[in-house]
Amino acid sequence: MTTLLWLQASGCGGCTMSLLCAESPGALEMLADAGIRLLWHPALSVETGAEARAILEDVATGRKCLDILCVEGAIARGPAGTGRFQMLSGTGQSLMHWAGRLAARARHVVAVGSCAAYGGVTAAGGNPTDAVGLQNDGAHAGGLLPADWRSGSGAPVINVAGCPTHPGWVTETLMLLAAGEVPALDGYARPRFFADHLVHHGCPKNEFYEYKASARELSEIGCMMENLGCIGTQAVGDCNIRPWNGEGSCTRGGYPCINCTAPQFEDPAHAFVDTPKIAGIPVGLPTDMPKAWFMALASLSKAATPVRIDANAHADRVVVPPTLRKPR
Amino acid sequence: MTRLVLGPFNRVEGDLEVTLDVVDGRVARAQVNAPLYRGFERMLEGRDPRDALVITPRICGICSISQSAAAARALGDAMGLSPTPQGAAMAALIHAAENVADHLTHFHLFFLPDFARPDYAGRPWHGRAVERFTAMEGSAQRAAVAARAELLHVMGLLAGKWPHTLAIQPGGVTRAPGLREKARLQATLRAFRRYLENVVFGGALEDFAALETVVGLMAWGRGDVGLFLEIAADLGLDDLGRGSGRYLSYGAYALDTGPVFARGVWNGGPGVFDPAQIREDLSHAWMRGEVAHPFEGMTEPDEGMAAPGYSWCKAPRLAGLGYEVGALARQVVDGHPLARALAGGGVLARVAGRLLELARTQAVMEALVAGIVPGAGFMARGRLPRQGAGGGLVEAARGALGHWLRIENGRIAGYQIIAPTTWNFSPRDAAGVPGPLEAALEGVEVGASGLSVQHVVRSFDPCMVCTVH
Numbered sequence: 021m022t023t024l025l026w027l028q029a030s031g032c033g034g035c036t037m038s039l040l041c042a043e044s045p046g047a048l049e050m051l052a053d054a055g056i057r058l059l060w061h062p063a064l065s066v067e068t069g070a071e072a073r074a075i076l077e078d079v080a081t082g083r084k085c086l087d088i089l090c091v092e093g094a095i096a097r098g099p100a101g102t103g104r105f106q107m108l109s110g111t112g113q114s115l116m117h118w119a120g121r122l123a124a125r126a127r128h129v130v131a132v133g134s135c136a137a138y139g140g141v142t143a144a145g146g147n148p149t150d151a152v153g154l155q156n157d158g159a160h161a162g163g164l165l166p167a168d169w170r171s172g173s174g175a176p177v178i179n180v181a182g183c184p185t186h187p188g189w190v191t192e193t194l195m196l197l198a199a200g201e202v203p204a205l206d207g208y209a210r211p212r213f214f215a216d217h218l219v220h221h222g223c224p225k226n227e228f229y230e231y232k233a234s235a236r237e238l239s240e241i242g243c244m245m246e247n248l249g250c251i252g253t254q255a256v257g258d259c260n261i262r263p264w265n266g267e268g269s270c271t272r273g274g275y276p277c278i279n280c281t282a283p284q285f286e287d288p289a290h291a292f293v294d295t296p297k298i299a300g301i302p303v304g305l306p307t308d309m310p311k312a313w314f315m316a317l318a319s320l321s322k323a324a325t326p327v328r329i330d331a332n333a334h335a336d337r338v339v340v341p342p343t344l345r346k347p348r
Numbered sequence: 349m350t351r352l353v354l355g356p357f358n359r360v361e362g363d364l365e366v367t368l369d370v371v372d373g374r375v376a377r378a379q380v381n382a383p384l385y386r387g388f389e390r391m392l393e394g395r396d397p398r399d400a401l402v403i404t405p406r407i408c409g410i411c412s413i414s415q416s417a418a419a420a421r422a423l424g425d426a427m428g429l430s431p432t433p434q435g436a437a438m439a440a441l442i443h444a445a446e447n448v449a450d451h452l453t454h455f456h457l458f459f460l461p462d463f464a465r466p467d468y469a470g471r472p473w474h475g476r477a478v479e480r481f482t483a484m485e486g487s488a489q490r491a492a493v494a495a496r497a498e499l500l501h502v503m504g505l506l507a508g509k510w511p512h513t514l515a516i517q518p519g520g521v522t523r524a525p526g527l528r529e530k531a532r533l534q535a536t537l538r539a540f541r542r543y544l545e546n547v548v549f550g551g552a553l554e555d556f557a558a559l560e561t562v563v564g565l566m567a568w569g570r571g572d573v574g575l576f577l578e579i580a581a582d583l584g585l586d587d588l589g590r591g592s593g594r595y596l597s598y599g600a601y602a603l604d605t606g607p608v609f610a611r612g613v614w615n616g617g618p619g620v621f622d623p624a625q626i627r628e629d630l631s632h633a634w635m636r637g638e639v640a641h642p643f644e645g646m647t648e649p650d651e652g653m654a655a656p657g658y659s660w661c662k663a664p665r666l667a668g669l670g671y672e673v674g675a676l677a678r679q680v681v682d683g684h685p686l687a688r689a690l691a692g693g694g695v696l697a698r699v700a701g702r703l704l705e706l707a708r709t710q711a712v713m714e715a716l717v718a719g720i721v722p723g724a725g726f727m728a729r730g731r732l733p734r735q736g737a738g739g740g741l742v743e744a745a746r747g748a749l750g751h752w753l754r755i756e757n758g759r760i761a762g763y764q765i766i767a768p769t770t771w772n773f774s775p776r777d778a779a780g781v782p783g784p785l786e787a788a789l790e791g792v793e794v795g796a797s798g799l800s801v802q803h804v805v806r807s808f809d810p811c812m813v814c815t816v817h
């Protein structure tokens with residue numbers, strides 16, 4: 021039996037909503053089957069008010085043992101370091117205060133979503149509430165908890181980043197922890213089982229990308245890297261390898277990847293759906309690609325674009341099918 | 349007099365604290381506090397206006413599409429751009445799927461588990477409620493989560509993912525469905541209809557949507573809906589937490605032919621809704637500034653959280669009056685006879701209004717899919733002005749949602765949002781008039797368990813993350 025407590029800090033609750041989209045089996049069955057017992061979840065548990073306060077207090081004082089603390093949402097530190105922009109209702113204490121107390125008791129701490137991990141959208145646009153992640157302030161190590169903080173298991177906060185997180189990323193992380201495995205983490209403490217992939221991997225627009233056959237406006241089906249702000253070649257996540265909501269992903273939906281698994285994605289310093297360029301060349305290069313090679317290959321492949329791919333890139337559906345190949 | 353502070357108030361979306369002054373066992377005065385402030389309106393200032401389509405959906409993970417739709421409409425208004433007819437229809441379908449998923453989430457996950465509590469042991473229906481509705485474990489809970497996840501395949505097909513999509517744009521939608529998608533959407537909706545009819549309603553949706561009287565409703569007797577109605581009759585939920593009977597709807601699912609569910613107000617009879625008469629009153633909010641229309645409004649938090657403020661929530665008023673919003677309001681304004689018969693009611697009326705809308709919206713979604721024209725244009729093009737203003741008024745699952753933006757020098761100069769729960773869970777205004785929930789709680793008998801108060805609060809299906817944003 022693995023105990024789990026879930027807190028909703030300063031966020032939108034969307035990572036819980038996404039979690040409930042888990043399938044085969046559903047989220048509730050998957051957690052139960054893995055021997056995970058929810059001590060309390062603000063959206064799902066029956067306990068409210070005094071009953072809920074008693075559970076939180078029991079965990080915070082160590083009377084109840086806590087294996088996994090999941091925090092969804094950023095930690096609001098404002099105004100003036102008091103945390104009063106988010107009070108945990110009924111307790112007279114800030115959520116910042118509770119998150120610190122409860123994290124100290126947990127064997128593992130999981131930041132669910134980019135807000136809890138890095139601050140995320142809650143920290144956007146001048147960060148009006150002085151929000152941070154559990155163990156990161158954007159890309160900088162150290163948030164509510166210092167950079168060298170470790171949970172009972174000896175691991176740092178596990179950042180299941182994403183805005184929202186994919187239900188599979190959360191359930192698989194939790195199932196691994198329940199089985200006694202701490203997943204390997206990347207440099208931003210994201211589980212490598214999803215962070216070792218790029219969103220570009222498996223994107224249905226890959227053939228357009230090969231020729232830099234680019235959509236100029238949203239709804240055209242060409243690659244969105246050159247003009248529409250797609251950073252799938254740099255963003256980590258297996259979004260195009262495992263589907264979202266049946267068979268979706270951002271790029272399959274016809275809009276760019278905005279790198280929501282990364283620290284500070286919320287303030288890209290340009291409009292999300294524009295690609296910043298210098299002298300007509302996109303500023304952000306594909307991960308691990310030398311610039312000179314990228315430029316040479318891009319101009320060569322652009323010149324070699326087949327008519328089919330060029331026509332389709334600027335339509336909202338396939339207008340020219342692939343040429344039939346007859347067997348010899 | 350005793351003072352009760354209820355919190356953490358769970359199975360609502362987001363953070364909620366309710367303070368009750370109780371005299372002789374009844375609520376004499378209620379104060380609703382939204383204890384989370386994030387400052388979305390401030391984050392948007394100075395940004396490219398199109399960024400609103402990324403930022404505002406992330407106000408709320410449960411009505412993210414509604415935020416997208418309101419932002420897209422507000423931008424479109426500023427651009428003088430309307431979506432293509434097919435683009436509007438797909439945006440409506442995506443939006444309807446979210447609202448339906450939210451109604452289901454509310455009914456099964458948020459509202460019903462309270463009836464499985466041991467406090468109700470001994471009631472004739474309690475054993476069945478425990479089997480079906482126990483939080484996380486009841487058989488109905490798991491079936492609802494599964495059906496919801498499958499319904500949201502509509503999002504995977506048309507919106508990329510849920511929550512937080514960029515698929516809805518001022519000119520329409522980013523993905524043009526073809527025949528294959530149409531067939532797949534039909535399959536998803538047929539499966540969802542099967543679930544609703546076999547499990548939730550226990551009968552044909554058209555039969556439920558054809559109910560006209562409260563007597564007819566209470567005699568439904570089938571499915572989880574029947575079990576709820578049996579509970580409602582036994583506990584007198586109609587009389588519990590009655591509303592003012594004033595309802596507002598901005599009109600849901602704007603198609604090129606007009607909204608699917610009508611726009612208007614209801615105050616004992618139908619009335620015209622004039623958006624220019626909306627004001628936000630800050631007298632009891634931890635906010636600085638004057639009473640203003642959202643085009644002129646600002647969001648300046650009072651970090652000292654000084655009295656008489658008691659919430660981060662502003663108090664929206666229409667021509668000086670508070671209004672209840674939500675599925676019941678939409679169905680009353682749309683003129684459905686059952687909803688009109690329920691108008692002014694309490695917990696039962698709000699929940700039944702949601703169920704009525706669930707039944708009716710299934711047919712709306714089916715018609716939208718049947719009407720897909722592969723090859724049509726799903727996106728109209730336009731340009732953002734350097735200067736301008738626009739409003740986007742839509743209906744989220746929980747009711748009227750408005751975005752108002754001003755653009756100066758090509759950047760967002762002002763962005764104001766009034767969410768459904770801002771209306772429903774509004775604090776008092778300068779005249780001391782309480783908001784709809786506060787008023788509905790007055791006179792409620794608290795009882796040993798306090799469950800009646802919880803039923804009233806949850807009957808509104810509050811979304812607190814939207815309320816303050």
Ligand code: SF4
Pocket residue numbers: 219220221223224225226229242243244245250251252253271277
């Ligand atoms: S749209 Fe983005 S993820 Fe897809 S191929 Fe182009 S760059 Fe890669």
Ligand code: SF4
Pocket residue numbers: 182183219255256257259269270271276277278279280281
């Ligand atoms: S495709 Fe990009 S923006 Fe979309 S969910 Fe994946 S990482 Fe986030």
